[in-house]
Amino acid sequence: MKLSLNINNRPGTVDVDGDMPLLWVIRDVLDLKGTKFGCGKAACGACTILVDGDAVRSCSYPAKMAEGKQITTIEGLGTSESPHPVQQAWIEEIVPQCGYCQPGFMMATAALLNKHPNPSDDDIDQNIVNVCRCGTYYRMRKAIKKAAQIQAGSTIQS
Amino acid sequence: MKKAFIIPILITFVVSVGWVNRHHSTNEPWVASTEQESQKIASTEESLIAFNTMMDVVTHQRCMNCHPSDNVPKQGLDSHAHNFGITRANAGNATNCNTCHQKENNAYSGVPGAPEWGLAPHKMRWEGLSRIEIAQSMMNRANNGNRTPDDIMHHLTEHELVLWAWEPGVDAAGNPREKPPVPKADYIAAVKKWISLGAVIPESE
Numbered sequence: 001m002k003l004s005l006n007i008n009n010r011p012g013t014v015d016v017d018g019d020m021p022l023l024w025v026i027r028d029v030l031d032l033k034g035t036k037f038g039c040g041k042a043a044c045g046a047c048t049i050l051v052d053g054d055a056v057r058s059c060s061y062p063a064k065m066a067e068g069k070q071i072t073t074i075e076g077l078g079t080s081e082s083p084h085p086v087q088q089a090w091i092e093e094i095v096p097q098c099g100y101c102q103p104g105f106m107m108a109t110a111a112l113l114n115k116h117p118n119p120s121d122d123d124i125d126q127n128i129v130n131v132c133r134c135g136t137y138y139r140m141r142k143a144i145k146k147a148a149q150i151q152a153g154s155t156i157q158s
Numbered sequence: 159m160k161k162a163f164i165i166p167i168l169i170t171f172v173v174s175v176g177w178v179n180r181h182h183s184t185n186e187p188w189v190a191s192t193e194q195e196s197q198k199i200a201s202t203e204e205s206l207i208a209f210n211t212m213m214d215v216v217t218h219q220r221c222m223n224c225h226p227s228d229n230v231p232k233q234g235l236d237s238h239a240h241n242f243g244i245t246r247a248n249a250g251n252a253t254n255c256n257t258c259h260q261k262e263n264n265a266y267s268g269v270p271g272a273p274e275w276g277l278a279p280h281k282m283r284w285e286g287l288s289r290i291e292i293a294q295s296m297m298n299r300a301n302n303g304n305r306t307p308d309d310i311m312h313h314l315t316e317h318e319l320v321l322w323a324w325e326p327g328v329d330a331a332g333n334p335r336e337k338p339p340v341p342k343a344d345y346i347a348a349v350k351k352w353i354s355l356g357a358v359i360p361e362s363e
Contacts, residue, residue, distance in 0.1 A: 019264075019265070019266070020266070021264070021266050021267065040266070040267055040330075041267045041268050041269065041330040042257075042258035042264075042267050042269045043241065043242075048257075054252070054256070054257070055252055055253055055257050056256075056257055057257055057258045057267075057269075059266070059267050060258055060259075060260065060264045060266070060267035060269040060271075061260060061264075062260065062262070062264065065260060065261070108252070108253065111252040111253070112252040112253075114252065115251060115252040116252070123251075125243075126243075126245075126247055126248055126251055126253065127248075127251055127252045127253040128253070129242040129243060129244070129253055
């Protein structure tokens with residue numbers, strides 16, 4: 001099945017089984033390895049990406065549903081020169097330990113800030129339900145709040 | 159004197175004829191009402207059978223798990239609380255039902271999905287209610303989204319999310335999920351029968 005996809009603002013075509021999880025397309029067909037395979041059953045959140053700005057677990061999202069939508073992976077969230085506020089905050093708070101699950105957390109946080117620019121602890125508890133085996137939750141909470149501050153500052157400046 | 163005898167006799171005759179006519183005329187309706195009574199008993203039995211068939215489905219975990227009374231979606235045949243602390247508060251949030259559940263089942267991940275996947279509104283909570291209480295709530299327009307019995311019939315027999323119960327897909331291990339205990343066609347026929355017979359809710363189970 002030929003699918004026209006727009007991933008990280010780059011349009012392209014892939015020929016895959018339409019039911020193939022979008023995660024497989026991203027990693028194995030397009031070779032974008034930033035998004036991680038964790039549990040494969042939408043439980044851990046390591047594969048979280050943005051679909052039209054909303055957080056989606058890409059291991060349970062069929063590729064055919066991605067047509068006509070804006071797909072953003074961790075590679076498209078920001079750049080080394082101009083990191084997304086979430087990436088900037090993650091760096092400043094030195095959040096990652098092993099780092100495997102972090103792209104999913106950062107994408108989920110980016111989606112959270114789209115809905116709640118100044119999230120409370122309750123907002124964070126309800127929305128950031130990914131799993132980190134290293135237990136970096138405490139640093140992540142600080143980084144999420146810092147990301148909100150950075151985003152608010154960059155919004156004011158722009 | 160003759161008039162004095164004749165008038166009571168006439169009155170007696172008229173009253174007697176009237177009584178005979180009335181008695182005669184009530185014979186047929188009396189027979190008819192027996193038939194009506196039989197029909198009524200038959201349709202009451204039909205309605206009760208249809209009601210229980212419908213409720214065998216409605217009270218199955220495939221339906222009940224998303225009609226919680228505590229705002230926590232349930233999972234599995236043991237109706238355990240949804241993993242990851244998901245609650246009704248997640249609706250419309252950044253992490254919500256559609257973060258994981260899409261418009262169709264996903265055989266790769268075992269995540270179930272159907273159009274409009276989500277919890278029933280709190281007013282449509284069924285968890286912990288008896289069959290009678292569920293039916294009373296379902297038919298109460300203050301609770302059911304102002305639906306008429308006909309609307310309810312269409313919802314129960316045509317809505318894709320309702321009918322998903324018979325196509326629940328496989329779990330993460332690839333095992334098929336259990337379906338409701340009544341075949342889909344029988345359930346749909348039972349709902350239509352129950353509604354067509356007046357959606358009578360039994361007084362006791």
